[in-house]
Amino acid sequence: MRIIAGRWKGHRLKPLKGRHVRPTTDRVREAWMSALGGRLDGLAVVDLFAGSGALGLEALSRGASPVTLVEQARSSLRVIRANLELLGAADEVTLVSDDVFRWLPEVDEPVWDVALADPPYGTGDARRLVDHFRAHPFAWELWVEHPWRESLPAAEDADVRRYGDTALSTYRAA
Numbered sequence: 001m002r003i004i005a006g007r008w009k010g011h012r013l014k015p016l017k018g019r020h021v022r023p024t025t026d027r028v029r030e031a032w033m034s035a036l037g038g039r040l041d042g043l044a045v046v047d048l049f050a051g052s053g054a055l056g057l058e059a060l061s062r063g064a065s066p067v068t069l070v071e072q073a074r075s076s077l078r079v080i081r082a083n084l085e086l087l088g089a090a091d092e093v094t095l096v097s098d099d100v101f102r103w104l105p106e107v108d109e110p111v112w113d114v115a116l117a118d119p120p121y122g123t124g125d126a127r128r129l130v131d132h133f134r135a136h137p138f139a140w141e142l143w144v145e146h147p148w149r150e151s152l153p154a155a156e157d158a159d160v161r162r163y164g165d166t167a168l169s170t171y172r173a174a
Contacts (some may be wrong), residue, residue, distance in 0.1 A: 001054055003031045003087075006061030014082045016052050016075070020161060024167040028163045029058055032143065035161065035168070036114065040064040046139065048100045048129065053080040053093075055116045066114070068094040070103055101128065106136045110173050115139035121147050130171060137173035144169045 032055070033040075041063035044053040047056030050069040058116060060067045070108045071077055077097055096103055099120075105111060119125035126146040130153050133142045146152060148167045152160075157169040 001052065003054075003061045004033065006058070007064065008061040008087055011048050011087060013052060013054055013057065014079050016079050028145065028166050028168070029055065031064060031163055032116075032145075033058055033162070034169055035170075036143070040114070043113040044111070045114045045116065046070065046112045047070070047083065047116060049119045049125070050080060051118065053056065053083050055118060056093065057083060057087065057089065059114070059116065060089060061087075064114075065092065066094065067092065070096040070100050071101050072097065073076075088142060099137055100125075101132065104132060104136070105138055107138055108136065110137050110140045112139040113141070115142045115143065118145040121150070126150060127152055130169070133173075135173055140173050142171045144171075 001013045001015045003009055038160040039062055040059050045056060045059040045064055046068040048070050050056055050071040053069050056067050056069045068081055071080060071092045080095060084093060117129055119129060126144050129144060144152065146167055146169065148162055148165050152169050161168045
């Protein structure tokens with residue numbers, strides 16, 4: 001796993017390990033960032049279900065600021081901290097150790113420009129996140145990675161891209 005573009009292009013990140021770990025592939029992350037426009041200069045980004053922090057760190061490498069990473073699992077938090085240290089980015093990121101749904105604000109106006117989310121597959125968290133976003137739009141855009149076969153709530157503002165068995169669904173605040 002590596003940073004694809006920006007100031008840390010080519011830097012390898014420490015990956016998560018385990019049988020149930022399913023990191024976003026470089027191909028999907030590259031397509032995701034390209035769909036966002038490539039450069040994210042000055043955009044406030046939150047990475048929900050951050051895992052290794054790769055999505056948020058990719059956004060930071062491409063100019064996003066500020067960047068917030070939200071993760072609950074202790075093992076993932078250790079990997080995120082190691083990756084922040086590896087890149088020398090600890091002072092540029094807010095790391096939140098909490099459950100995404102307990103932490104997410106119930107706001108009526110977006111706090112972030114972009115929210116990136118790669119919830120664990122098969123948990124229903126992707127659908128739950130979209131439902132929360134539609135009731136309380138915490139970002140101007142919500143990008144959710146999920147299995148292609150898992151349908152998320154349809155909306156006029158939704159855009160779905162397919163990459164093999166993976167889909168990226170984008171929702172925009174009204």
